[in-house]
Amino acid sequence: MSDRQSVAILGGGMAGAAAARKLAEAGLTAQVFDKGRAVGGRMATRRHDGLQFDHGAQFMRAHGPAFAAQLADWERRGVVAPWAGGGRRVGMPDMKAPVRDLLAGLPVASAVTVTRIRRTGAVWQVETAPDAVHGPFDAVAITFPAPQVIALLDGSGFALSGIARASYAPCWSLMIATDAAVAEALVEPRTDPIGLIAGDSSKPGRPGGNRLTVHATEEWSRRHLEEPHDAIIAALLPAAEHHLGIALKPTYAAAHRWRYAQVECSLGMPCLYDPALRLGAGGDWCLGARIEAAYDSGSALAAALLADLGAPA
Known part of the structure; x- marks a missing residue:
């Protein structure tokens, strides 16, 4: 690609990380914004005075070939390891490790709260608290939990049909x-x-x-x-x-x-994407209550963006 196109990825959990990695591998700039002090989303770890707890998602398993291949790669490289039988895998040394691995070397802004997205002509800007503006971006991908996607879109004057069905x-x-x-x-x-x-x-x-x-x-x-x-x-x-x-x-x-x-309740579809706006959203709320569903949704969202932006998927 002669001109390096850019995508703002809002949310640094598994869906956002999977999307960002695939976009970066295709030659795009994927800028991740996450409100947490560290990436991972619900793949969370709490530390206190030398103690460590995986207080969010406890493990991950693969049902389909794409995530199975990703888990196998992570296991070969020591990013995950087996735990408690039944095909369960956990991050090493904490549950955030797979997300950190996907985002390694990519631009990530942590501890920032996205307050609004706005479109001027054919490009996007992302506003974060208290009063910063980032961009321009060629597209925006939102990977928050569905209610938070709705709140951001409503506050920004945009909509993606169907999100309200997710709970x-x-x-x-x-x-x-x-x-x-x-x-x-x-x-x-x-x-x-x-x-x-x-x-x-x-x-x-x-x-x-x-x-x-x-x-x-x-x-x-x-x-x-x-x-x-x-x-x-x-x-x-x-x-x-x-x-x-x-x-x-x-x-x-x-x-x-x-x-x-x-x-x-999930939408039963891989992701949502509006090519007229170059605005999409994805997460486990698209496919089901699994880390794998978030990974698959983020991957599908990246594929939709790459097809629209003229990059190889």
Whole structure:
């Protein structure tokens, strides 16, 4: 390509990272904007005084060939490793590692909040808080959770048909450090209030100690969404002890609320793209509640952009 075209990628989770990598490999400039202090989105890791918790997505699995090939490549290079059987893979040394790998060497602006996108003629600008303007860009790809995509588009005077059909369930996440030894790597009661208990310290490449991440069920999280963190800890801790059959007596406990944790209703299509505007959106909300779905959607969004911009997909 004689003129290097540029795309603004809004969101630095798996979908945004997959899109950015494929655009960059085709010779475009992919500028990523992410509100987090570090990329990864819901593939998140919390650190506190030497402790480490994967308090978002716990693992990834492949159902289709594209993500299976990507996982195999990551495993060969030590970016992911097997955990808890059943084809599960986790990032090394944390769940953000695959996203960091996809974005390695690409321009990423972290800890920035996108407030508006605007189009002037055939190019785009991206506005971030408090008052910065970035661009011009030839196209914009938004990979936020669907409700946040809608909010940004509404505030910017644009729309992409169909996004409102996507919906999410929330999740309360409890992080526990304990002196008690927990043998199980993964327990999935899926009975209120506990959906999942993961042994963070059982994952490869993690620090020593005994650490657990507990995810509440979707319905329990929805009913208790606005309760204070202390109340969530007080409710989930004894429930986790019941399922594990031991007293945890935590040395550290913290809760985190995910408003948009897991896709409940997806669009059933790979991505959304308007060639007249050169504006697209994608994420797990397009295809389903899996990291693989986010990867596939971001890849499809990149392919749509490359076809429109005249670059090889």
